[in-house]
Amino acid sequence: MxxxxxxxxxxxxxxxxxxxxxxxxxxxxxxxxxxxxxxxxxxxxxxxxxxxxxxxxxxxxxxxxxxxxxxxxxxxxxxxxxxxxxxxxxxxxxxxxxxxxxxxxxxxxxxxxxxxxxxxxxxxxxxxxxxxIVDEVAFYAYMSENLQDPGHGQALVFQTAVTNVGNQYNHHNGVFTAPDQGVYVFTWTIVVTANGYIYTQIFVNSDVLGAMYTSAYGVDNARTTTAIVVKHLDTMDVVSIRVNMHGALSGSIMSNEYYKSSFSGWKIF
Incomplete structure (x- = not known):
């Protein structure tokens, strides 16, 4: 029973x-x-x-x-x-x-x-x-502090906008909005802590435009990488940097008086 x-x-x-x-x-x-x-x-x-x-x-x-x-x-x-x-x-x-x-x-x-x-x-x-047509468009912004343990798919926000000609970069959400169609250049720099590694991507709307791997695996100090892309944008296209949804991820993103993790862009013509 x-x-x-x-x-x-x-x-x-x-x-x-x-x-x-x-x-x-x-x-x-x-x-x-x-x-x-x-x-x-x-x-x-x-x-x-x-x-x-x-x-x-x-x-x-x-x-x-x-x-x-x-x-x-x-x-x-x-x-x-x-x-x-x-x-x-x-x-x-x-x-x-x-x-x-x-x-x-x-x-x-x-x-x-x-x-x-x-x-x-x-x-x-x-x-x-x-x-x-807005011809003068350029911005440069960096993270105001270290980003501890970012997550997969997280949007990266670069809070301190040093240059923002045209006011098309939003330092609250890290998104750039194209005011007019044309050819634009974008570049981003990521610094990771010792033994850390991270995959990041640049998006135009919901499409991946470029990707980058930053690794300090096996070393005792920080490592920096920079990527650059060129793209023709239409009016109101949005550009942002995010952590890869599926890539390997460990450590934190650094941005302080010694290192600057940053995001930049400008219109060519």
Whole structure:
């Protein structure tokens, strides 16, 4: 009888464990589905923001062109008014002025108008109508203190922004946002403690762009590595540095008065 009771208890325990495992697996699958939905929504939002940004740039250019045309029209109108005033003064002060002289004066005025129009076209070709595209973008930031025992998949934040031209780097979350499309350069430096090692990656949105391995395994002092990437970005693309989700990981990231773990980037064109 005791053996039968024991078998019954073991059977019940096995059933409970199986049910609990199934519940955990179901919850994990639900979490993955929600993460996928969130990522899809984030991608859609970024696309809408890019379209809005492009539309705003077009509107700014049209407004600038309209203002420029209005300015040139006023300039031509002023020249014509000056011509009328000069002709009236000439008729009053010199009524016997020869026709040939009047014709020459008129031709000079027309030539002057042509020169003004030519110079205006040259100005439009040489100078941008509006500085809608942000060309000056650059940042350099480093961790303000050591990062103890970072975890797999952890986003790395470089809190101290020494340079942030364009204000596109967020020192609160470590993310850079591209203000406009173009070719950008990014570089990051990681320092690990003695006997430590870590894999890091650079992401553009949710895609891995580059990776780096920093190792001080078997040595008694810190080690430093730096990686660099070049990428064409679209408007509102985001760039960040994270710890590899699956790579070997041990020790801490150093950043102090002797070492600086840092993140930098700038736009080429």
């Amino acid at each position: 005791e053996r039968a009771q024991l078998y019954t208890l073991l059977f019940c325990f096995a059933v409970q464990n199986t049910t609990g495992y199934q519940l955990i697996t179901t919850d994990a699958n639900r979490i993955k589905d929600l993460e996928k939905i969130a990522l899809d929504l984030q991608t859609q939002v970024k696309q809408l923001m890019r379209q809005q940004r492009a539309q705003n740039i077009k509107m700014e250019r049209m407004e600038a062109l309209t203002k420029y045309c209005e300015k040139m029209c006023k300039r031509v109108e002023t020249e014509e008014n000056d011509l009328v005033v000069n002709e009236n003064l000439t008729n009053k002060l010199m009524p016997d002025f020869s026709k040939s002289d009047v014709l020459n004066s008129t031709q000079n005025v027309h030539q002057r108008r042509k020169r003004i129009a030519l110079n205006s076209r040259i100005d439009m070709q040489q100078k941008p109508l509006v500085n809608a």
